[in-house]
Amino acid sequence: MKDLINQLKPELNDVFGHLHQIPEVGWQEHNTTAYIAEYLYKKGFRVRTFPDCTGLFVEVGEGDLCIAVRTDIDALWQEVDGEFKANHSCGHDAHMTMIIGTMLLMQKLGFPSGIRFKFIFQPAEEKGSGALKLIDLGIMDDVNFLYGVHLRPIQEMADGFASPAIYHGASRFIEGRIIGEDAHGARPHLGHNAIEIGAKFIQEIQGIHLDPMVPYSAKLTRFLAGGSSGNIIPGKAAFSIDVRAQNNQTIDALYSKIEAIADSLSRLHDVKILLEIMGNTAAARVCAAAKESMKSAIIDTIGKEKLIDPVVTSGGEDFHFYTLKRPDIQATMLGLGCGLTPGLHHPQMIFNREAMYTGIEILTKTVINTAKSHQVNAKKAR
Structure with missing residues (x-):
């Protein structure tokens, strides 16, 4: 041969x-x-x-x-x-x-x-x-x-x-959007700060706890908010999340937690947070x-x-x-x-x-x- x-x-x-x-x-x-x-x-x-x-x-x-x-x-x-x-x-x-x-x-x-x-x-x-x-x-x-x-x-x-x-x-690649209102830097109470909401999103994701015997991870890999004007608080942002787990059951549980975080933050800050799965793989x-x-x-x-x-x-x-x-x-x-x-x-x-x-x-x-x-x-x- x-x-x-x-x-x-x-x-x-x-x-x-x-x-x-x-x-x-x-x-x-x-x-x-x-x-x-x-x-x-x-x-x-x-x-x-x-x-x-x-x-x-x-x-x-x-x-x-x-x-x-x-x-x-x-x-x-x-x-x-x-x-x-x-x-x-x-x-x-x-x-x-x-x-x-x-x-x-x-x-x-x-x-x-x-x-x-x-x-x-x-x-x-x-x-x-x-x-x-x-x-x-x-x-x-x-x-x-x-x-x-x-x-x-x-x-x-x-x-x-x-x-x-x-x-x-298993893996999932998520695209997300925060949809709120811009505000003047001197009047933050009139809008929503998408950057602060994104920071809270990161903290909450890092606080997810699942079975430690099964490897898993979730992390923001892209976050875009604001323009060239430094005195405008951006109310909108786009972001990406990379989600991984060693088996299919764990990635389902992990994604459910991320969805719950998005729902909780959207209600807390009175904004829309939209998540869309752009691609995924099975274990x-x-x-x-x-x-x-x-x-x-x-x-x-x-x-x-x-x-x-x-x-x-x-x-x-x-x-x-x-x-x-x-x-x-x-x-x-x-x-x-x-x-x-x-x-x-x-x-x-x-x-x-x-x-x-x-x-x-x-x-x-x-x-x-x-x-x-x-x-x-x-x-x-x-």
């Missing part, structure tokens, strides 16, 4: 290089979708795009069992060297390359018979809404096993190591059987000494909406050590690109392990 991967390397290096140069934010991945669709079509795959959004998927083979592999395709919008632009600082260009590499490698090896394989290129992961869209489109309705991959920062995992699961936490639900298939693939690829326990992280991934909304799907996500520094979402993020080929081998063997296990069980059932 390694010889075949080495044969594919030059071509996959070009694929990665091209994807890296055309980053696009969620729901705008038009060039990315077109490039992948054309590339895979030329490789002999039947490509299917989605009717009303970016992204695509490929289906191979026939059978009752469906094994799927999913990658995210969007980039982040951030300031890079003084310029705001789309940037692949979360490694989605590498994820796409690994899934394409897995498809090409399995094509060379020959897809196991009697099983359907689905390769999904999902948009808008960073917005937390791409997976939900594909669920609504019915793309996951026939999927039995689902695998994904994510590069891990060096703070979590050293280069050359891998984990058979990532326990991401991971990992299938033991899927994890075992991936664990065996990791050991077979890089050795037991390079296998590490599943990663627990407060970071979010909309991959886990698939198992939240479709509990019958057996899923896990490969955590791939690749020397990634300074960190995910850093504008200057770099990683060891050779790790992609380790990821391709692990993913391919995971899919093959799953297929073989199903074939063995089917024979026993006859």
Whole structure:
């Protein structure tokens, strides 16, 4: 298998290089979708795009069992060297390359018979809404096993190591507004001070107490109020809140507390405080059987000494909406050590690109392990 991967390397290096140069934010991945669709079509795959959004998927083979592999395709919008632009600082260009590499490698090896394989290129992961869209489109309705991959920062995992699961936490991204009346600096009683209300909001959020055994956090990450006139007390403000928790139950409880704080402060200060969830991700639900298939693939690829326990992280991934909304799907996500520094979402993020080929081998063997296990069980059932 390694010889075949080495044969594919030059071509996959070009694929990665091209994807890296055309980053696009969620729901705008038009060039990315077109490039992948054309590339895979030329490789002999039947490509299917989605009717009303970016992204695509490929289906191979026939059978009752469906094994799927999913990658995210969007980039982040951030300031890079003084310029705001789309940037692949979360490694989605590498994820796409690994899934394409897995498809090409399995094509060379020959897809196991009697099983359907689905390769999904999902948009808008960073917005937390791409997976939900594909669920609504019915793309996951026939999927039995689902695998994904994510590069891990060096703070979590050293280069050359891998984990058979990532326990991401849940997250919600909230946009809020305080709507009151401006006032003259000399007559504060005639208006509302949105800055003071915002300060109280921060204090109240910091005072939320939930089960200390479950990690959670909520913090204001943006607050805008007032203009250039220093003698006007601003009655209006806009703000953002980043909310995270290690499981889905805790994030629901945390958000309910935030809603209660907003309601209490709005009544206390006679203003409107509006909250809107702009995006969210679900906490991971990992299938033991899927994890075992991936664990065996990791050991077979890089050795037991390079296998590490599943990663627990407060970071979010909309991959886990698939198992939240479709509990019958057996899923896990490969955590791939690749020397990634300074960190995910850093504008200057770099990683060891050779790790992609380790990821391709692990993913391919995971899919093959799953297929073989199903074939063995089917024979026993006859």
